[in-house]
Structures are given as structure tokens and as C-alpha cells.
Amino acid sequence: MTRAVLNFEHVAVRYHENRPPALNDVSFAIHPGERVALFGLNGSGKTTLFLAAVGLVPYEGIITVGGQVLGKKSLAEVRSKIGFLFNVPEDQLLFPRVVDDVAFTLIRKGAPAPEARQKALEALASLGADSLAERPPHELSHGERLRTALAGILVGNPLLLLLDEPSAGLDPPAKKRLARQLGDCPSAMLVATHDISFARLSCQRCIMLEHGRIVLEGQSFDEVETRWDLYGR
Ligand SMILES: Nc1ncnc2c1ncn2[C@@H]1O[C@H](COP(=O)(O)OP(=O)(O)OP(=O)(O)O)[C@@H](O)[C@H]1O
Ligand SMILES: [Mg+2]
Numbered sequence: 001m002t003r004a005v006l007n008f009e010h011v012a013v014r015y016h017e018n019r020p021p022a023l024n025d026v027s028f029a030i031h032p033g034e035r036v037a038l039f040g041l042n043g044s045g046k047t048t049l050f051l052a053a054v055g056l057v058p059y060e061g062i063i064t065v066g067g068q069v070l071g072k073k074s075l076a077e078v079r080s081k082i083g084f085l086f087n088v089p090e091d092q093l094l095f096p097r098v099v100d101d102v103a104f105t106l107i108r109k110g111a112p113a114p115e116a117r118q119k120a121l122e123a124l125a126s127l128g129a130d131s132l133a134e135r136p137p138h139e140l141s142h143g144e145r146l147r148t149a150l151a152g153i154l155v156g157n158p159l160l161l162l163l164d165e166p167s168a169g170l171d172p173p174a175k176k177r178l179a180r181q182l183g184d185c186p187s188a189m190l191v192a193t194h195d196i197s198f199a200r201l202s203c204q205r206c207i208m209l210e211h212g213r214i215v216l217e218g219q220s221f222d223e224v225e226t227r228w229d230l231y232g233r
Contacts, residue, residue: 004029006029007065008052008061009027009061011026011059012060013057015048020212022048022212028207030160036206036207037199039206039207039216040210045209045212046164046192047164054078065082068081082158082161082162085162085164089142089146089148093138097133097136098136098137099117100120102148105153106155120152126154127177129151147174150178154181161187178202179198179201180201191203206220206221
């Protein structure tokens with residue numbers, strides 16, 4: 001059995017002592033190259049699960065990334081293995097020009113500036129966003145910012161991608177293109193989404209959360225649809 005890229009063992013997150021936990025006894029593993037969709041209604045714990053995986057919220061249980069247990073000492077190293085797309089992409093755009101923002105992922109890892117810029121331009125082009133390269137992120141539309149943030153993550157070829165609603169607000173051709181691109185991407189990934197057709201295109205299996213617990217895990221996206229139909233009645 002290959003070593004899991006991401007492993008949760010009985011993980012729980014409590015934001016408040018007197019409220020139910022946001023994540024409750026969550027255990028699963030993602031193996032190299034696997035693309036897994038994370039479903040769940042609003043408030044079911046998807047973003048909380050991601051925050052726990054990068055050590056941004058306190059948790060109980062054990063989380064390992066690439067075989068390394070997440071903890072205070074390993075935090076920086078574990079985070080360097082993960083590409084995390086925030087739910088609000090503008091929160092992760094820091095530089096005055098798009099291309100510099102994307103290139104920073106590589107510069108931070110020691111790449112020479114011209115090489116980082118070239119790779120940043122290629123990453124933007126692969127997302128149909130090369131025309132944005134010289135623009136300031138604060139002037140961009142939501143979908144354009146999303147593509148910029150995604151380019152900054154994909155350019156680093158991380159071991160694990162955590163993508164929090166990556167297709168939200170993208171136009172249909174951009175969604176298809178992104179799904180194809182994620183399908184070609186060698187990184188293991190967990191993709192939180194409400195978009196089942198996007199998930200079918202981009203992921204091989206799924207996990208579904210309900211009130212912070214895993215209620216469904218497998219390859220059947222139809223079961224997710226069935227549950228959604230039930231919720232909607
Ligand atoms: N910082 C916080 N403090 C207290 N409670 C929080 C905090 N962040 C999230 N929660 C609560 O934890 C639960 C899970 O929230 P979370 O954001 O993980 O849900 P989600 O599945 O990502 O939802 P959505 O689909 O709306 O993004 C919710 O009940 C939410 O109100
Ligand atoms: Mg969320």
C-alpha cells in the first residue's frame with residue numbers, strides 16, 4: 001500500500017465548547033494522484049476540514065501529510081507540500097501585479113526571478129488567463145482573481161491540492177477547462193464543491209460531510225445527487 005498523501009484519523013474540530021463540533025470523528029485517506037471531491041451542505045465542515053489540514057484551526061486526532069504528522073514543529077514543512085485555494089481567492093493575492101503574485105510561489109522556494117516569471121506566465125496561459133499577467137489583482141473580476149490564485153498554486157506542483165470551491169463563479173468554458181486541467185494534474189487533491197458536474201469531470205471519488213461527519217465515501221456521485229434530492233423535498 002502506498003503512503004497516503006493526506007490522512008485524517010478521528011479528527012474533530014470544536015470552535016465552541018457549548019456547540020456541536022464542526023468536524024466530528026473524521027477519518028479518511030487520500031493516496032498519490034487521487035482526486036477526491038468533498039461534498040456537503042453549507043456549514044457541514046468542508047472549509048473547517050481544509051483549515052485543520054494546514055494547521056489553521058486547533059483539532060483533536062491525527063493528521064498526516066506525505067507521512068509527516070502535522071504539529072507545531074512540522075507546520076512549515078507540511079504547509080510547503082500543500083497548495084491551498086482559499087474560499088475567497090482575493091485573500092491570497094498579495095502583489096501589485098498578477099504575474100508577480102503567481103511567480104512568488106516559485107521565488108519563495110528559491111527559483112531565479114526570470115525562470116519564475118516564465119513559469120508563472122505559462123501557468124496563467126494554461127488557465128486562459130495570460131492576458132491578466134500585467135494587471136493589478138484588485139482590479140480583476142471574481143473569476144479572474146480565482147484563476148490568478150489557482151495559477152499561483154498549480155505553478156508550484158504541490159504534493160497535495162486543497163481547493164475550496166474552485167469552480168464557483170467561473171463561466172462554463174472556464175469550468176470545463178479547469179476540470180480538464182485538474183484531471184491532468186499529477187498532484188493528489190481534495191476539492192470542496194457544490195458542483196456535481198464539475199466534480200464528475202475532475203474527480204474520481206467523493207466524500208460527503210453532514211454536520212461535520214462523513215456520511216458517504218465512494219465512487220458513486222449518483223448517491224450524492226440522491227441525498228441532495230432528499231434534502232430538497
Ligand atoms: N471561526 C469560526 N468560529 C465559530 N464557528 C465557525 C467558525 N468557522 C466555521 N464555523 C462553524 O463551523 C461549521 C462548519 O463551517 P464550514 O465553514 O467548515 O462549512 P462549509 O461546509 O465550508 O460551508 P460552505 O459550503 O458554506 O462553505 C458551521 O456551523 C460554521 O458556522
Ligand atoms: Mg466552505
